[in-house]
Amino acid sequence: MHYLNVSVNKKFEELKDYEVSCLTYKLKNLLKSDLEKFNQIKLYNEIEIPLLKTLAKMEIEGINLDVKFLKKLSERTTNELEDITKEIYELAGEEFNISSPKQLGEVLFDKMKIISNPKKTKTGQYSTSEEVLNELSSKSDLVKLVLKFRSISKLLNTYINSLPKQLDKYTNRIHTEYVQTVASTGRLSSINPNLQNIPIRTNRGREVRKAFIARNKDYFLMAADYSQIELRIIASLSNEENMINAFKKNEDIHASTASAVFNVPINQVSKEQRSNAKVVNFGIIYGVSAFGLSNQTNLNRTESKQLIEKYFEKYPKLKQYINNQISFARNNGYVETVLGRRRYLKDINSQNSVVRGAAERNAINAPVQGSAADIIKIAMINIQRKLSKGNYKSKMLLQIHDELVFDVFKPELNEMIELTKNEMEKAFEINVPLTVDLNYGLNWLEAH
């Protein structure tokens, strides 16, 4: 939030001044992109401009960070990283820069020759990506250690040591900046710092989430996220009744899909079947291919192909919708979301099948991802209006694509739960119910 420092001084009561400079700054940014859009005036006036003020308030509000906790975590983690570094040097028989993919590749594949035919990147370097290393880790302790080194140094450099440095010197809180103009689907992005990629998938990463805490002892941190919003949207857009009914019955959607494609009762779906069905459901949103599917599962390409065929047999309208989207894009040069947000696809009629294929996947994905973005934007605008009007002490702080995070003043808790859930679920009506999971606690991890 650099404009905060440039524009005014320290007093937080001068919120109005902050707001003005914030709006001006962002408006410029937005107008520029408006020129590139066409026939998007309604969207601009009814969504993006009102959202501007909502985002400004969130940015100015910021979020509290537990610096003491991060400091302790940093000490522990740094020690661990040093130990691992020594072990790696010992196994490698030399010291080198483990953070250099080039040097690491030379150690693993030239010196130690742990595999005969190493994968290369497009520039001809050895690939040492997580995916490659994971396959080699079973036969090499060195590779195992490198993977551990990578994950720890990522957490340390990007989050644990970096976030405390980005506390605002006047508010002592973390103020991200939301950008409305970079994501081609209509999503927001978050920068300086990015608070939309705070770790959650690993136990070690989850520690970082604990550092995001409520304003003070009178507050909880509350998180509300849409359940399966993208899948619900594509079910609705395609009018695929088999999927719509599963959502209406509030079934576990991946189990329901598995039950359909593997022909077993839903309560007898195996873990593996559910997991494979989940991958296809995700794949559908991205624009499936047998290759992509086999990459993500233990299935080979033939099995993947059969699974996709079976899937479309059970969800025929989905198949039809995908074909319709592609032909709409071919005829019109763009696709659009539920609010008419367009994504132009200049490569949709390309002679090059690789380039065209990518555009076709965009034609499927953009309306889905973009409609989800539209819907949460409506919810945010409406929630902010209610919070302002009602003079709530509770504040909306963060948006993470399908999730909103709040500082909730404890006496307002019940009211806030109701208000948030309600505004999110009724933000925009589609052919399936939208449901929101909501939790609260002392920190962001507890709020999940």
Place this chain on the structure above:
DNA sequence: GTAATCACG
């Protein structure tokens, strides 16, 4: 400045 890698939805 670009490439590689990896954090998230």
Place this chain on the structure above:
DNA sequence: ACGTACGTGATTACA
């Protein structure tokens, strides 16, 4: 026969 999952941002190394 060929090459492929969608959307982002930050950090590090290296030319």
